[in-house]
Amino acid sequence: MKIVIAGAGQVGSHLAKMLSDEEQDIVVIDRDERNLAALDNYNLMTVRGSAVSFNDLKGAGVSGCDLFVAVTPYETRNIMACSIARSMGARHTVSRIENSELMAPRHKEYFNAIGVNDLIYPDYVASEEMANAMRRTWVRNWFELFDGQLIVVGVKLRANASLVGKRLRDLSDVSSFMHVCAIKRNREIIIPRGSDMIIVNDIAYIATTRDHIEEVVDVCGKVNIGVEKVMVMGGGPMTAQLLSMVGSRYRVKVIEPDYARCESLAEAFPNSSIVNGDARDTDLLEEEGIGDYDVFVALTDSSEANILGCMMAKEHGVRKTIADVENLQYINEAELLNIGTIINKKLIASSRIVQLMLDADTSNAKCLALADAEVAEIVIKDGWSSTRKAVKNLSLPDELTIAGMVRHGQGLLVNGDTVLQSGDHVVVFCLSGSLHKLEKSFK
Amino acid sequence: MKLINLPVVLRVQGWLLLIEATFMLAPIAVSCYYHEWPTAICFTYATLLTIIAGLMMARWLRPSPGTSMRRREGVLLTAIIWVFFSFFGMLPLLFTGTVDNVTDAFFETMSGFTTTGSSIIADVETLPRGVLFWRSMMQWIGGMGIILFTLAVLPMLNQKGGIALFNAEVTGITHERLRPRVSQTAKDLWLIYIILTITMTALLVKPMGWYDAVSHAMTTMATGGFSTKNAGLHFWNSYYVYGVAIVFMFLGGINFSLIYNASRGRFDRVRSNDTFRFYCFFTLLVAVVIFINMCVEGYASSDGDRAVFALFDTVAAITSTGLSTIDYETRGEFIAMILLVVIFFGGMAGSTSGGAKIDRFIVLLKNTLNEFYRVLHPNAVKTVRINGRALAHTLVAKVIAFLAIYVMVTIIAALVLTLYELPIVDSLYTSLAMVSNYGLGYGATAVPGGFAALPVAAKWMLAVEMLVGRLELFTVLVIFTPAFWRKD
Numbered sequence: 018m019k020i021v022i023a024g025a026g027q028v029g030s031h032l033a034k035m036l037s038d039e040e041q042d043i044v045v046i047d048r049d050e051r052n053l054a055a056l057d058n059y060n061l062m063t064v065r066g067s068a069v070s071f072n073d074l075k076g077a078g079v080s081g082c083d084l085f086v087a088v089t090p091y092e093t094r095n096i097m098a099c100s101i102a103r104s105m106g107a108r109h110t111v112s113r114i115e116n117s118e119l120m121a122p123r124h125k126e127y128f129n130a131i132g133v134n135d136l137i138y139p140d141y142v143a144s145e146e147m148a149n150a151m152r153r154t155w156v157r158n159w160f161e162l163f164d165g166q167l168i169v170v171g172v173k174l175r176a177n178a179s180l181v182g183k184r185l186r187d188l189s190d191v192s193s194f195m196h197v198c199a200i201k202r203n204r205e206i207i208i209p210r211g212s213d214m215i216i217v218n219d220i221a222y223i224a225t226t227r228d229h230i231e232e233v234v235d236v237c238g239k240v241n242i243g244v245e246k247v248m249v250m251g252g253g254p255m256t257a258q259l260l261s262m263v264g265s266r267y268r269v270k271v272i273e274p275d276y277a278r279c280e281s282l283a284e285a286f287p288n289s290s291i292v293n294g295d296a297r298d299t300d301l302l303e304e305e306g307i308g309d310y311d312v313f314v315a316l317t318d319s320s321e322a323n324i325l326g327c328m329m330a331k332e333h334g335v336r337k338t339i340a341d342v343e344n345l346q347y348i349n350e351a352e353l354l355n356i357g358t359i360i361n362k363k364l365i366a367s368s369r370i371v372q373l374m375l376d377a378d379t380s381n382a383k384c385l386a387l388a389d390a391e392v393a394e395i396v397i398k399d400g401w402s403s404t405r406k407a408v409k410n411l412s413l414p415d416e417l418t419i420a421g422m423v424r425h426g427q428g429l430l431v432n433g434d435t436v437l438q439s440g441d442h443v444v445v446f447c448l449s450g451s452l453h454k455l456e457k458s459f460k
Numbered sequence: 461m462k463l464i465n466l467p468v469v470l471r472v473q474g475w476l477l478l479i480e481a482t483f484m485l486a487p488i489a490v491s492c493y494y495h496e497w498p499t500a501i502c503f504t505y506a507t508l509l510t511i512i513a514g515l516m517m518a519r520w521l522r523p524s525p526g527t528s529m530r531r532r533e534g535v536l537l538t539a540i541i542w543v544f545f546s547f548f549g550m551l552p553l554l555f556t557g558t559v560d561n562v563t564d565a566f567f568e569t570m571s572g573f574t575t576t577g578s579s580i581i582a583d584v585e586t587l588p589r590g591v592l593f594w595r596s597m598m599q600w601i602g603g604m605g606i607i608l609f610t611l612a613v614l615p616m617l618n619q620k621g622g623i624a625l626f627n628a629e630v631t632g633i634t635h636e637r638l639r640p641r642v643s644q645t646a647k648d649l650w651l652i653y654i655i656l657t658i659t660m661t662a663l664l665v666k667p668m669g670w671y672d673a674v675s676h677a678m679t680t681m682a683t684g685g686f687s688t689k690n691a692g693l694h695f696w697n698s699y700y701v702y703g704v705a706i707v708f709m710f711l712g713g714i715n716f717s718l719i720y721n722a723s724r725g726r727f728d729r730v731r732s733n734d735t736f737r738f739y740c741f742f743t744l745l746v747a748v749v750i751f752i753n754m755c756v757e758g759y760a761s762s763d764g765d766r767a768v769f770a771l772f773d774t775v776a777a778i779t780s781t782g783l784s785t786i787d788y789e790t791r792g793e794f795i796a797m798i799l800l801v802v803i804f805f806g807g808m809a810g811s812t813s814g815g816a817k818i819d820r821f822i823v824l825l826k827n828t829l830n831e832f833y834r835v836l837h838p839n840a841v842k843t844v845r846i847n848g849r850a851l852a853h854t855l856v857a858k859v860i861a862f863l864a865i866y867v868m869v870t871i872i873a874a875l876v877l878t879l880y881e882l883p884i885v886d887s888l889y890t891s892l893a894m895v896s897n898y899g900l901g902y903g904a905t906a907v908p909g910g911f912a913a914l915p916v917a918a919k920w921m922l923a924v925e926m927l928v929g930r931l932e933l934f935t936v937l938v939i940f941t942p943a944f945w946r947k948d
Contacts (some may be wrong), residue, residue: 019640042640050852058623060533062640065849 018042018403019082021066021107023098024150025052028113029138031345032086032367037061044077059077066437068098080106086370087112096133101424103132111135111373113366117258139362139367140258146365147339148263150358151247151312154337155239160392162444166428169198169224169392169444170233172354174196176217186211189425194229196430197221198420198446199390204349205388206448208418220352222446224420226428242336244311246270250296250326251317252278255341255362259314260286267312270305272296287427296326307333314339327356390448392420395455399439403459409433413458417447463947465530467521469537473544474517476610480545486597487562488743490671491590499588502555510548532944534624536575538607539936542927546604547571549598558591562917572925573606574930575812577685577782577899578922582909592688596675602930603682603712603812605629606655607720612646628935632809633819633855636717649739652723653812657681660708667701680705683712683813685782685899690908692783702768705783705814706775713779713807734847735819739778739808739927742941743816745804747774757792778801780814782899796902800889803898814897814929816866823851823859865933870895873925880915894922895929 018041024027025047033354037043043061046068047053053063058334066073068089079085085107087095091217092115099110112133115121119128128136149159158171174181175307181189185197200207201220207213215221225233234241244267249256252273260269269289273279276293283291294301297316307313313330315323320342327338338357342348351359358454367438397403403411408431419431423442437443445455483505491500511831550565550932552558558564564580571578572595584592601609607629627640638645657677666671672688679686688697693705712718718736721729722753730736751770761767776783777799806815823844830842843850851858853891870891877887882904889902911919938944 040641042644044640060623060642062637062645428825 018084019076019078020044020084021046021074021079021082021102022088023047023074023085023095023102025049025056025063026088026090027343028363028366029088030056030274031363032088032370033061034059035371044082046073046077069101070292071101073208074098074101074105083108084373085110087131087350088366092116096128096131099134100132103134109134109373111137114138115140115254117141117261120384128384135373137366139366140255142365142369143255143341143360144258144262146360147259147314147358151244151263151267151337153241154244154414155234155237155241155310158222160394162394163423163426163428163442165227166423166426167224167226167444168230168428169222169420169446171201171220171222172233172237172239172371173220174215174217175238178288179236180215180221181217181219182214184212184214185209191232192430192432194430195223195225195233195236196420196432198224198418201352203353208415208446208448222420224347224430224444224446226421226430242311244337246308246310247312247314248272248305248310248330248335250313250315250323252282253316253318254289255316257282257285259316260289264289270310272305292315297322297329299329300330302333307335310335312337312339316341320344320351324351324354324356328354331355390446393445393455395441395443395445395459397437397439397441397459401439401460403437404439406436407433408435408437411458414454417455417458420444420446463945464532464536467472469533469540470517471521472537473541474514474519474521476541476606477510477514477548478818479546479610479613480548481514483597484510484552484594484602487590487594490593491588491859494588494589494929496588499556501623503552503590503594505555506548506551507522509551512549520756530626535628535935535944538625538628539927539931539939540569541606542573542602542930545573545601546923549573549594552591552594556588557585563919564912566921567911567923568595571600571899572684572686572895574926575599575603575679575682575780575814575899576894576897576926577928578893578901578905578911578926580909580912582912583690584688589688593671593675596678596684596688599682599684599686600678603684603865604650608646609650609661610811611643612650618759623724628811628930631717631817631932633851633859635821636715636810638720638870642784648720652716652719653681654710656711656934657717660704663704665700665722667696667698674869676705678709679710680781680783680888681712681812682809683709683779683781683807683811683897685776687783699764701766706768706772707780708931709775709781709783710743712781713775713811713813715810716812718808730848731820735808735822739818740824742802743774743778746798747771749798750774752922753792753794773799774802777812777898778805778818779807779811780816780896780898782893796889800892802898803892806896806898816863816896817932819846820859822846822865823856823861827856827860862933865937866895869928869933873921875917876921877914880918882914889924891925894925897926897929 020036020041022033023046025045029045033043033045037060043060044064045053045056046064046066048067050065064073064077066076068087079102085099087098087103089095095114097111099112103110110133114136117138117139120136120141131223151277153159156170156172160169197209199222200209200215223233233278247267247269249259249271252271256271264286264290270292271282271289272292272297273296279291279293292305296302307330313327313335315326317323323340323342327340330338339360339361340351340356342351343361345361345363348359348361370401421428421430421444424438447455488503491503546566546569550569553565553568554811559568559580568580606872607625611626622642638648638944660677660681661673664676675688685686693701697933714736718730719731742880749768750773752771754760754766760769780864803814805818805821807813807818809817809819826844830844832844834840844856870885873894874887874891877890878884886905890905893899893901900906
């Protein structure tokens with residue numbers, strides 16, 4: 018697939034590297050030579066130029082591209098660039114925006130008319146993830162596939178989990194309702210085999226069906242807490258987005274050092290309490306009753322402050338912490354530091370775009386990104402070799418494993434003896450960079 | 461983590477040697493066609509040896525885990541592969557007895573792959589056709605680039621590491637890519653190269669016959685300069701042959717991405733390209749100056765000869781092909797000197813030609829003008845503009861550094877040559893001919909067999925100098941810096 022990415026900022030370059038590793042044809046446009054120089058050692062082409070210049074876009078080969086992604090820092094420029102690209106013959110266009118109002122379904126027609134096929138608002142997607150995390154405090158990641166027929170959860174296992182200390186092949190008592198498809202240990206994702214053992218502090222990625230969630234919660238030794246009170250550190254645009262999404266469901270308190278920001282939040286969300294102050298100040302936190310809160314969300318501009326804030330909250334007895342960590346390098350460290358859920362807008366935005374790319378593809382796969390692995394869907398077609406053999410005889414590459422499948426609208430788990438049928442939707446868990454092998458493995 | 465993952469480098473070398481073995485099948489076929497059975501057998505031995513060595517390296521070496529091709533491995537691989545290719549490429553020359561010692565054979569092969577075109581062999585017409593064909597073929601492979609060919613055909617290099625290789629081998633200040641994936645870029649470049657070579661062959665078949673036409677097309681497109689005749693193109697002494705050679709040498713000196721754009725009908729990009737315009741203008745200017753000088757001094761017999769020879773020698777020099785029409789000594793000192801300047805800069809970056817590249821000359825020129833302007837207007841902001849875009853200061857600095865190192869390499873090699881009692885002018889000229897991959901000597905090295913008479917050490921040094929020039933200095937020289945081998 019040929020993909021043109023306008024804007025080599027953080028999202029743009031992350032996306033470009035990721036897609037280039039997946040063997041897609043990537044062209045990146047940016048006005049700044051230095052941004053492009055950073056991509057010099059990747060298997061892609063860079064074009065210096067403006068995203069809204071007809072000439073530069075033509076030079077980048079937009080007219081024949083399958084997907085055009087505009088992720089420059091400016092919303093209006095992104096929309097404009099998409100519109101131009103579409104008019105030049107790009108098959109599908111995606112624009113990053115910074116305003117939730119534009120996302121409303123009733124505007125969809127307008128945007129289609131001017132040539133913008135999809136809008137991505139990272140703050141919105143991130144807020145959705147956070148809202149999800151608050152509803153299910155016991156998980157770190159929650160992936161719903163096929164309208165919730167199949168669910169993949171990432172859970173950190175403590176000593177009280179009954180899974181800990183067992184080999185996968187000895188898990189027969191739970192294998193009827195769940196399947197451990199991957200383990201994250203320290204910094205590495207392992208696709209486990211039968212002989213691998215689950216140990217304390219592993220993050221296990223478990224596939225299950227909707228009806229068996231309670232049992233999974235049980236064997237993981239977790240309790241789902243009913244959230245009532247949420248404390249948010251930082252009052253930027255993402256906080257506003259989060260408040261508009263969950264402000265009426267929970268009692269939210271926002272702590273923000275900038276007075277003007279406090280005022281505008283107080284104006285927009287009269288039901289939430291807004292406190293002017295620095296959340297890194299322990300006295301202030303105690304004064305505001307940190308111990309009574311169920312969830313602590315850190316959304317300041319500084320990843321370091323967010324990580325520290327969450328650790329302090331943990332010390333004060335908050336059960337669930339959520340941190341926005343924008344430096345990709347910190348994510349692994351932050352996971353080791355016991356922060357409940359980590360939000361990264363770049364990963365979220367790029368995984369959404371990858372999803373769009375795969376949607377456009379015939380293989381009809383969808384994917385949900387983690388930092389270094391993907392969960393993807395694939396539909397089995399007639400005549401593929403995988404419809405003739407049992408799963409254990411498929412010789413799948415080591416980097417991927419089947420998490421489960423949906424047959425006739427019903428979520429099912431897969432074991433070694435299962436034989437796939439055409440029309441099955443299979444959910445595959447794979448390490449980054451192996452997504453392109455997916456279809457080949459099943460054909 | 462180890463500093464350099466040597467097994468990875470050697471394993472890829474193994475694969476590349478298998479490619480070289482495949483290329484060697486061509487001279488075997490030629491030998492068989494002309495019933496030169498002993499030559500065919502020698503080539504078969506060489507091919508088998510290459511295959512065995514390649515297979516052993518590719519299958520037995522296991523790369524240390526955790527590291528793949530990074531920048532250091534890429535640089536090392538690119539530099540070493542040219543040496544490996546030369547070592548195995550010289551086997552046929554040794555086996556057939558064309559050359560009787562390793563030094564000469566290595567010099568000849570390296571001169572082939574780097575498209576320098578200097579020859580140890582005084583009389584090529586007595587050689588078997590298979591050997592001559594292999595000489596031409598080496599230039600053809602080296603002209604576009606070994607790595608580039610590999611990137612086009614081997615999917616295994618089409619990863620991040622492949623980019624480092626691409627950047628290390630392709631000439632120029634920046635490394636332009638035509639298409640999103642480097643393998644596609646490599647394929648396009650080779651396709652253009654092959655089409656041009658076939659076209660030239662077709663044009664030369666009538667006067668030369670198939671065998672000579674193919675050989676000359678390969679060496680001309682590669683701007684290499686090996687010939688199947690002692691007299692070179694002079695053997696045919698026809699305006700038509702000269703004309704075809706001029707056109708295709710000239711094409712060989714053009715940035716191949718421009719030819720790609722032209723083939724796609726994007727002529728506006730060709731026309732508006734500063735470097736291309738300068739290249740045309742510079743070639744014409746020098747040709748006219750040489751023509752006038754020839755007329756005044758009374759060289760050659762007719763005005764037609766003078767015009768053709770002037771243009772031919774200019775193009776042969778600027779593209780570093782090193783084919784010559786008339787004897788060097790009789791051209792006079794002025795023409796020799798003016799060609800020296802032309803050789804120094806060479807053709808466009810991204811072409812098959814050698815030299816420091818005319819792109820860098822333009823940067824130097826514009827930067828020099830800016831410096832003069834700044835003497836009068838110290839606060840003026842001036843940029844070096846190429847094709848309407850300002851070149852970043854770091855790149856300008858890199859170009860100046862390149863030219864300085866280029867001169868240093870030339871002088872140091874010349875210094876070594878004077879140790880062996882070669883006259884100063886001959887030493888400098890020869891040294892420049894090596895580093896610019898031009899290939900024709902001067903004075904003592906210009907006579908047939910002149911290079912063969914050089915001492916052994918000098919030949920090895922010149923062979924290295926050719927490689928340094930072909931890979932544009934940094935790729936080879938950085939390996940000799942301590943920082944390359946030190947953990948940072």
